[in-house]
Amino acid sequence: MPSPQAPELLPIGIVTISDRAFAGTYEDKGGPGIVAALQDFLAVPWRPEMRIVPDEQAQIEAVLKELADQAGCSLILTTGGTGPAPRDVTPEATLAVADRVMPGFGELMRMASLKDVPTAILSRQEAVLRGQSLIINLPGKPSAIRTCLDAVFPAVPYCLDLIGGYRLETNPATCVAFRPKS
């Protein structure tokens, strides 16, 4: 008689993009900030696929491709590298691996962050589709990460349904995900 199988843990890509976090001269707070938000939101078994890369476009592209194409991550969240500083190349790397662009995510995340700080417009955050994966750029600061995820996460499960990704369920006390009835 086969032993009962452990429930499958859905892999979610979490990518910290930061020269200093990669070099170890700075404690990564963005990655753990994303994990904390997802622990709050999700009502399905999941596991983080954590990566830390420097602000180098080629390396960011490589890790995004690996998570989407090999690691089975239907959802990939990045933190860091979205501002106007010369080393900030996360949006360029994200667009470079995209099949299609989802402009509504960046618009709404900037609008939501604007309630906190006027410099929210400096974020160049993008969200894109690559195959059956949704990639969303988040800011570097944990408080800004939470603001952005609160704004857009209700649309994430249905987006994954539409692109053929895994099925996410959320805890309605923390995130009211929306799926049309039809």
Place this chain on the structure above:
Amino acid sequence: MPSPQAPELLPIGIVTISDRAFAGTYEDKGGPGIVAALQDFLAVPWRPEMRIVPDEQAQIEAVLKELADQAGCSLILTTGGTGPAPRDVTPEATLAVADRVMPGFGELMRMASLKDVPTAILSRQEAVLRGQSLIINLPGKPSAIRTCLDAVFPAVPYCLDLIGGYRLETNPATCVAFRPKS
């Protein structure tokens, strides 16, 4: 003595983009939804140039070009094919036939739809100019179509003035179009 001429009916392109509507396995509700909204809004004689095409980029591009370049449609409204599903290629087709992009339309339509559903950010709607025509992507659902048109239609007549299109007049009880005085 010549008989009195019938008033010229301004042709407005209405394009339903849907594999199922094209195959006849699904009743097109998007096209009639656009017609109903325009009947409410417009105070000029007009006629719909209706087209139904499948979710194929080349066919969508061909019908947009035909309506803009041959059928004299200064205004072309599409419905369907703007989401993240693999067959949704309306934005790509629209951008491919564009001379110039009008980012403010998509931004405002997503913002307006967000009041109804959080998944409004999944719409990749675009609006573009091709020669003397304005092409606007609308959602597939009639209620979402109306939300979007309520938001952006007040700017449409002046846009057509500026690109050398025909002159639209609206019924101020249903749509307060704005034209600057100068």
Place this chain on the structure above:
Amino acid sequence: MPSPQAPELLPIGIVTISDRAFAGTYEDKGGPGIVAALQDFLAVPWRPEMRIVPDEQAQIEAVLKELADQAGCSLILTTGGTGPAPRDVTPEATLAVADRVMPGFGELMRMASLKDVPTAILSRQEAVLRGQSLIINLPGKPSAIRTCLDAVFPAVPYCLDLIGGYRLETNPATCVAFRPKS
């Protein structure tokens, strides 16, 4: 003994883009409108680098490059040429000289202008980075210029810090610029 040096005046590029203003058949009101707003906002010694060019993409690109690369303008503000009319090519010229695009500026300027007129969505305003310069497209009308600058200027000084531009200080009575503490 050397005489006391005059304080350095920070050069700010102000570019009026208008066939009629260039031909002298129309008094430029956009450029002076920008100067008036900056006089209100800024608490540092500065001087305008004024330019007037026709609605010709190559000429607009040339003047933007000159102001960014030779005239030392970390901030360049344009007025005019952002609408849908055939001669409106300011956004195309701006994107053509860009290293990177800052989508949040255009989004917020359109949203702010929308409170005044529904035709705000017809503006195709962009903001971009070129080297150590930030270039922002503004509308043609002085009242709309002020609306847009009120919305985005609080984020401009920190943006210039991040790209290695000069340090701007604002008068907090007219513009509360934001710089994060870290």
